[in-house]
Amino acid sequence: MKIAVLTGAGISAESGLATFRGAGGLWEGYRFEDVASPQALAENPELVHRFYDMRRKAAREAEPNAAHQALAALEREHEVTIVTQNVDDLHERAGSRNVLHLHGELMKARPLKGGEAIPWRDDLPPGLGYRPHVVFFGEEVPSMGDATLVVMEADLLLVVGTSLQVYPAAGLVGVALRRGKRVVLVDPNPPPEPPQRVWVIAEPATTGVARFIAEELA
Ligand code: OAD
Numbered sequence: 001m002k003i004a005v006l007t008g009a010g011i012s013a014e015s016g017l018a019t020f021r022g023a024g025g026l027w028e029g030y031r032f033e034d035v036a037s038p039q040a041l042a043e044n045p046e047l048v049h050r051f052y053d054m055r056r057k058a059a060r061e062a063e064p065n066a067a068h069q070a071l072a073a074l075e076r077e078h079e080v081t082i083v084t085q086n087v088d089d090l091h092e093r094a095g096s097r098n099v100l101h102l103h104g105e106l107m108k109a110r111p112l113k114g115g116e117a118i119p120w121r122d123d124l125p126p127g128l129g130y131r132p133h134v135v136f137f138g139e140e141v142p143s144m145g146d147a148t149l150v151v152m153e154a155d156l157l158l159v160v161g162t163s164l165q166v167y168p169a170a171g172l173v174g175v176a177l178r179r180g181k182r183v184v185l186v187d188p189n190p191p192p193e194p195p196q197r198v199w200v201i202a203e204p205a206t207t208g209v210a211r212f213i214a215e216e217l218a
Helices: 009-015 038-043 045-061 066-074 090-093 146-155 171-178 205-216
Strands: 001-006 078-085 100-101 102-111 129-134 156-160 182-186 198-201
Touching: 001 066, 001 146, 001 171, 009 066, 009 090, 009 205, 038 045, 045 102, 066 078, 066 090, 066 205, 078 146, 100 146, 100 156, 146 171, 156 171, 156 205, 171 182, 182 205, 198 205
Parallel strands: 001 078, 001 156, 078 100, 156 182, 182 198
Antiparallel strands: 102 129
């Protein structure tokens, strides 16, 4: 089966990485305009770099959890593509080979003047001429076309750990539903009124993904 998986911060929550929204979320301690916007990078690069240094360190120290691992193992029997909004590398470290990062990658940096991203695992000092290889608010999402194709060509869309509040990523659910695809959503706090025809598994990623595999793919 061709399976497209859309993941968000919630899949890495059980690895100890903070989500964005809700109590204790990153956007409670920071305004995204101050740390994740082109204007912030121009006006206060120290704060922007410190924010991503902190997140890079947390990601370096985190380990993939059972949900990342179960999705990687699915590749043995199915054609799986992961479309993630996450900038951490936990899907890759769990062994997933087809991972499309919609919002960029923490472990890469790219020249401010444009050009190829390069691997970067340590703190990234401002002043080097490089910026984190992440998508800021207001910037384009370069992989959106590829992600839309992945969903259009899949038999099923599994959505794990995203509040579906940020577009264009959230629009992928509509892409799947409009084409009559099966959509399954794993989230311990799912939206109060999920679209009809969505199977909601209201559990954390580790047990919810396992339930999906046991009940849908058995
Ligand atoms: P959010 O923080 O908006 O949503 C996280 C979701 O994960 C919520 O629906 C939680 O209920 C759910 N969740 C929490 N714990 C979970 C667990 N153990 N298992 C499964 N789900 C769990 O994060 P995203 O939807 O990823 O963009 O946010 C989307 C984008 O907004 C991010 O990529 C980022 C942010 O601003 C940029 O920085 C461009």
